[in-house]
Amino acid sequence: ERTGQHPLVIAGGHACYNPEPMADFIDAFVIGEGEEVFGDLVNAYQAWKRSGQARAELLVTLSGIPGVYVPALYRPHYQPEGTLERMECLHLSAPAKITKRMLAMLPPAPTRFLVPNIEVVHNRISVEIMRGCTRGCRFCHAGMITRPVRERSIEEIVDTLQTALDSTGFEEIALLSLSSSDYSHITDLVDAVTTRFAGRNLTISLPSLRIDSFSVDLMEKLKGSRQGGFTLAPEAATERMRNIINKPIPTQQLLDTARAIYSRGWLTLKLYFMIGHPDETLEDVQAIADLCKAVLAEGRKAIGGRAQLHAGVSTFVPKAHTPFQWVPADSTEQIEAKQALLRRELRGPNLKLNWSDPRDTMLEAYLSRGDRRLGAVILGAWQRGAKFDAWQDQVKHDAWQEAFAAAGLSPDFYVHRTRFVDEVFPWDHIDTAVKKTYLLEEYRNSQQGILRGDCRKQCYACGILPTFAGVRRLHQGDYWKCPEVTRRTAPALAD
Ligand code: SF4
Known part of the structure; x- marks a missing residue:
């Protein structure tokens, strides 16, 4: 038209x-x-x-x-x-x-932002300290599509912050990445930032930290406000589940880290979990509640009744281009049962639980692995009044169901179906450079609970290097975190 x-x-x-x-x-x-x-x-x-x-x-x-x-x-x-x-x-x-387009070197970070005269969500200077992540969490879309890891130098980051602070007048900065503790020189970076801007009374945040005492040391160095609480994302509470998603964190390490956080002056610890991971049972969900209670108990031991725990529990939606692109998402009934369990278990003083509406999760799930036929559903839902569905007071779930029916399509086909291993996906012609065979291998590893470590230490040949071997060859050195490619090694990597 x-x-x-x-x-x-x-x-x-x-x-x-x-x-x-x-x-x-x-x-x-x-x-x-x-x-x-x-x-x-x-x-x-x-x-x-x-x-x-x-x-x-x-x-x-x-x-x-x-x-x-x-x-x-x-x-x-x-x-x-x-x-x-x-x-x-x-x-x-x-x-x-x-x-996909991939930059060999990250371009200079923006330094001249619009400075809003009203309160906005991200009211601060944000500098991306590195792009990509080598941890390989199997649910994580960003971790798969932003490879390879490329880091900015400490000098570049500090100079960028200086220019941005001078040109905007912000008093808050965030050092962003998918996994900040994995930035190779994170301690030196934090030292450099705190030294250069000593006396400016800045609030400096470092999101996405690993769960260990090293992260608590880092936050301590930043001497930031403890008002906002300390955030950690274990994502799952049982060892079985953590092996499935490839995010292994021993429970004792989490408890030790929590105790250190409370002891060093933070009153609130925020823990992020997901329900709906593949093969999850109600026991795995119960373990989330038990772990939250155990963490709060550590807080009470450290600082008594002032310790608070906020648990944010979102629902997993399988994403294209990840090892879990083959798996079904939980049904609304399964999600409701898991959330009911958590609501029942996680109540009491100083405990707060947040969760997402299962119907919003379903909407996300329809679109995340849909095909071109969903265009008729999107148009139909819009014609039935679905326009600002991200706003809770405007969401029109019925319009989506009616639009599916009118288009002759079943939401279940897109959401609750285990996909064939050799299925052609609607996104297969979009090439992230991470091979489908690698994702399938990772899917199978998840079914057997096999872990894969940080690929900075051992390359698992995900496909990035064969695709971008020429770029890597021209940009040798530590800036990229994939192995170097020489003329001699390139053909072998390309196999
Ligand atoms: S090529 Fe190797 S090191 Fe690079 S992102 Fe893939 S698995 Fe990690």
Whole structure:
């Protein structure tokens, strides 16, 4: 229905790694890191404007930019039982696979932000200290799609902060990454930041810390306010579950860390868990409640009745491009039973529990592994009034159910089905450079409870290096955390 007069619509970001549910509404998706491709898109658009060509010509040009996916140039074909049979390329210049954009070196971090004159959520300077994560948690979408790990130098980070502080006047900074304790020189970085900005009375936050006493030492060095509490994310409470998700943290280590946190002056500890991990039982959920109580007991031993515990329990939704892309999500009934157990168990003074609405979880689950046919569902839900579903008072769950029925599709097919190991997925033509065979291997490891460690210490050949061997060869050294590639080793890695 759209013509050349309508605006060009381009989307990007992590959710676009499965673009198909939104394919009907978006002209082009940027897959991967956006910093460089943005210029390519603007150049292509300006050249097209000058040429006076039809919109279709622009789309073909955009599809030739590495990392840009133009869905109009692809047609999905489905098997009789509803799974995808293949994705047909409709134009010779459209690549069969769209490999993500990945920057060899992180570009300079932004330093001149808009300074809002109202209170906003992230009211601070944020500097990304590294991109990517080597821990390999199997549920984690970000950990799989942002590989390889690349780190900024301490000098660059400190200089960036200096410029940003001077140009904005913010008094709060955040040193961001997926796993801050894994930044190679984190102690030196914290020392450098606290020394350079001593006397400026800054609040410095370091989110996403590992669960160990080293993290408590780091937070102590930052001497920040203890008002907001200390946050840790064990994600699961039993060893079996932690082995399945590949996030091994001994319970005793968590209890020791909690005691250290309370003893050093924090009154509130926030623990983040997920329910709905693959193969989870009610015993695993009960263990979350038991662990929270044990942690609070440590707090009471350390500081008495002032110790508080906040447990945030979200519900796992399997994501495309992760080892759990094959698994079914919990049903609403299963989620409600688990949440009821937690509500029953986790009540009492100084204990607070937060959880997510199972119907919101289902909405996320429909879209996260959907195919192009969901475009009709999204349009149908919108026509029935679903417009601001992220707002609790505006969410229209019935509209989504009616839209599924009107489109002749079953939500269960997308959400509660164990997918075939050899199934063609709607996102298979989107290439994160992490191989599907590696994800399958990791899925099988999860079923056997086999752990895989930090890939900085041992490379598991996930696929990043064969795809980006040339880039790595040109950027030797410690900046990347994957093994170096020389001319001699490249062919072997490419196997
Ligand atoms: S290539 Fe090796 S080191 Fe690099 S991200 Fe993959 S598994 Fe980790």
